[in-house]
Amino acid sequence: MSLIEQIDKDRVPEHVAVIMDGNGRWAKQKSMPRVFGHKNGVKAVRSTIETAGEIGVKALTLYAFSTENWNRPKLEVKTLMSLLVSSLKNEVKNLQKNNVKLQAIGNLNLLPEKARKELNEVINLTSNNSGIILTLALSYGAREELTQAFQKISQKIVNKELMPEEITEKVINNHLYTFTLPDVDLLIRTSGEQRISNFLLWQIAYSELYFTDVLWPDFGKEDFLKAILNYQNRERRFGKTSEQIEKIDNE
Numbered sequence: 001m002s003l004i005e006q007i008d009k010d011r012v013p014e015h016v017a018v019i020m021d022g023n024g025r026w027a028k029q030k031s032m033p034r035v036f037g038h039k040n041g042v043k044a045v046r047s048t049i050e051t052a053g054e055i056g057v058k059a060l061t062l063y064a065f066s067t068e069n070w071n072r073p074k075l076e077v078k079t080l081m082s083l084l085v086s087s088l089k090n091e092v093k094n095l096q097k098n099n100v101k102l103q104a105i106g107n108l109n110l111l112p113e114k115a116r117k118e119l120n121e122v123i124n125l126t127s128n129n130s131g132i133i134l135t136l137a138l139s140y141g142a143r144e145e146l147t148q149a150f151q152k153i154s155q156k157i158v159n160k161e162l163m164p165e166e167i168t169e170k171v172i173n174n175h176l177y178t179f180t181l182p183d184v185d186l187l188i189r190t191s192g193e194q195r196i197s198n199f200l201l202w203q204i205a206y207s208e209l210y211f212t213d214v215l216w217p218d219f220g221k222e223d224f225l226k227a228i229l230n231y232q233n234r235e236r237r238f239g240k241t242s243e244q245i246e247k248i249d250n251e
């Protein structure tokens with residue numbers, strides 16, 4: 001049986017998030033500059049979006065650039081930003097064809113004007129698509145996201161629009177950039193690093209974590225399907241016992 005045939009259609013994760021890592025090392029292995037790795041990472045992005053849509057994932061969130069990544073060499077940052085613009089231009093047709101709805105999270109004000117403009121254009125163009133929701137995390141940091149949420153909530157308290165005892169998990173969730181998305185079911189990180197690097201801290205509270213040594217430019221359809229199958233072999237207990245979960249499953 002092929003990998004895709006092994007997927008249980010009833011247990012596809014609703015929200016998959018990916019830390020796309022290892023472009024620099026991929027290029028280094030080939031004695032090429034780091035940006036060569038970034039350029040070759042684009043096809044892995046395309047294949048991941050297509051495969052996720054194909055198997056029925058509802059939301060896919062890709063970590064493309066972190067708040068910390070602004071500290072990289074100027075030339076690398078510049079190239080990543082132009083790559084964002086060219087990829088958006090090149091991929092818009094594919095996104096439309098696959099019925100993908102694009103959105104973005106992060107401190108987008110920091111993006112160069114051109115990138116912000118292109119991003120907004122594609123977001124508008126795809127806004128009526130009803131397929132997979134693709135969220136690009138750009139200039140994104142989870143601590144920054146939480147900080148701005150606390151600031152907005154505090155302002156509401158000062159304005160007497162909200163009482164402190166009314167701050168619930170739901171209220172906090174509603175002030176995050178990801179307020180329209182369900183919690184992350186599966187978090188994938190490529191390149192062998194086993195860390196979160198300031199990605200979606202609140203939203204991954206009960207995610208299944210999947211780490212693979214594959215470097216991002218090499219991450220293909222089969223690799224994504226392997227991650228999904230691995231996820232489907234896990235038991236998500238959410239604090240309960242295995243016996244309780246089996247009982248619910250059998251009901």
Ligand code: IPE
Nearest residue numbers: 020021022023024025026064
């Ligand atoms: C991920 O690849 C892409 C970004 C963070 C923008 P890296 O550029 O981090 O590649 P490595 O980790 O140095 O190999």
Ligand code: IPE
Nearest residue numbers: 019020021063064065066197
């Ligand atoms: C995390 O990768 C950010 C993205 C994939 C966009 P990094 O390569 O920047 O993470 P660290 O610094 O190695 O943890």
Ligand code: MG
Nearest residue numbers: 021022023024
């Ligand atoms: Mg890295």
